[in-house]
Amino acid sequence: MNEEQLRKYAIHLYLEGKNPSSICIELCKSRAWFYKWLNRYEQLLGGDWYKEQSRAPKIVTSKISPEIERLVINIRNQLKNNKYAQIGAISIQWAMKKLGIEPPPIWTIDRILKRHNLTRHKQSPPKKKNDYPGVKYCNVQQMDLVGPRFIKNYGRCYSFNIIDIESHCVQVNPIKSKSTESIVNAIIRFWQTFGIPDFLQMDNEMSFRGSNRHPHSFNLLIRLALAHDVTPIFIPQGEPWRNGIIEKFNDTFERKLFRTQEFIDLDDLRQKALEFEDFHNQYYRYKAHNHHTPLDMFNRNKPVVLLDNNYQLPENIPLIDGNIILIRFIRSNRKLNIWGESFDVSKELVYSYVEAIISINAQALKVYQDNKLIQEFRYLTPVDWL
Numbered sequence: 001m002n003e004e005q006l007r008k009y010a011i012h013l014y015l016e017g018k019n020p021s022s023i024c025i026e027l028c029k030s031r032a033w034f035y036k037w038l039n040r041y042e043q044l045l046g047g048d049w050y051k052e053q054s055r056a057p058k059i060v061t062s063k064i065s066p067e068i069e070r071l072v073i074n075i076r077n078q079l080k081n082n083k084y085a086q087i088g089a090i091s092i093q094w095a096m097k098k099l100g101i102e103p104p105p106i107w108t109i110d111r112i113l114k115r116h117n118l119t120r121h122k123q124s125p126p127k128k129k130n131d132y133p134g135v136k137y138c139n140v141q142q143m144d145l146v147g148p149r150f151i152k153n154y155g156r157c158y159s160f161n162i163i164d165i166e167s168h169c170v171q172v173n174p175i176k177s178k179s180t181e182s183i184v185n186a187i188i189r190f191w192q193t194f195g196i197p198d199f200l201q202m203d204n205e206m207s208f209r210g211s212n213r214h215p216h217s218f219n220l221l222i223r224l225a226l227a228h229d230v231t232p233i234f235i236p237q238g239e240p241w242r243n244g245i246i247e248k249f250n251d252t253f254e255r256k257l258f259r260t261q262e263f264i265d266l267d268d269l270r271q272k273a274l275e276f277e278d279f280h281n282q283y284y285r286y287k288a289h290n291h292h293t294p295l296d297m298f299n300r301n302k303p304v305v306l307l308d309n310n311y312q313l314p315e316n317i318p319l320i321d322g323n324i325i326l327i328r329f330i331r332s333n334r335k336l337n338i339w340g341e342s343f344d345v346s347k348e349l350v351y352s353y354v355e356a357i358i359s360i361n362a363q364a365l366k367v368y369q370d371n372k373l374i375q376e377f378r379y380l381t382p383v384d385w386l
Helices: 003-015 020-027 031-043 066-081 089-098 106-115 180-194 220-227 240-258 266-283 294-300
Strands: 140-151 155-164 170-175 199-202 231-234 323-330 335-338 341-344 352-359 364-369 372-378
Touching: 003 020, 003 031, 020 031, 066 089, 066 106, 089 106, 140 180, 140 240, 155 180, 155 240, 155 266, 170 180, 170 240, 170 266, 180 220, 220 231, 240 266, 266 294, 323 335, 335 352
Parallel strands: 140 199, 199 231, 231 323
Antiparallel strands: 140 155, 155 170, 323 352, 335 341, 352 364, 364 372
16 A cells, blocks of 8 residues: 555544544554545545655755866865765865865755765664553553642642543643542543543552552552553653653643642642633643644543443442553562562563563463563452452
């Protein structure tokens, strides 16, 4: 399939209702590529929108004379015959100045050399092995805790923020403490509004996973996710940029909401947070989405699976099945750290990222590198099988 056919096929899949991220992964193309051709399709309905347009300037303001072009080539050949001489555009410029000739700009000399195949072709660097594995997932929501923050004459509080990667729709949830119950209620609100994802990505905050005393007994948040076929992803410890989209939004939250006004108490902050998230979702525009708003993108990506508005959180959610993904970087000590518990891994994993997948059904910890199973450890969890 050539490039034009790929463009047509991408828009065909989109018109059939397929998710843009899934299209990009299937075709091995970037989101910027997809939205460029979607925008071209919308602008030229019925036309040759899929064809490449000339990027040449409409007006050529100046053209190098044949005499100067020949001189550049001759000087380049003379410099090449001197084994100690440099032969780049700057050296050619200098040689022309010594001859009393005003040289053309560097970029013009470079174009002349390229036109006559007199440039050196740099070898492409080898493909990086073991790329960070967290970029391959689709239908992901990222979440994070901001805080503690302090309200004058009230005290300490936090904000639990969550964002949908496909649309950049967000919710901001000021909470009194980092309790798992508060966080779970905020997730439920988000899922009832913007849908249930396939993956929920977070850092290694204890409120998100459970306790250090009983690391295999997962908390209500993980149980809620697994019960709705959502796979939790925990980013590497000490690498907050791996949750980059929510981290960037947190900065916007700080600059546009928390630092711009004073709050009376937590209820006042909650009310203003609702106004801020509503404004963000309706009016903020992101370059990654071809300057469409989050709600525009949300409506484009429908249908989504929404959590029932009448959903009531049960007192206990059984742990039955599912996977939990932890992305970790293995250092020279060959230790895989799973929330304070260490596992000795193979030498071939040193200085690389791995996916450590806790399989509830298999009662095992499976270590993958580049989608290949490298090792497996016994990992018992208190399941609720019948």
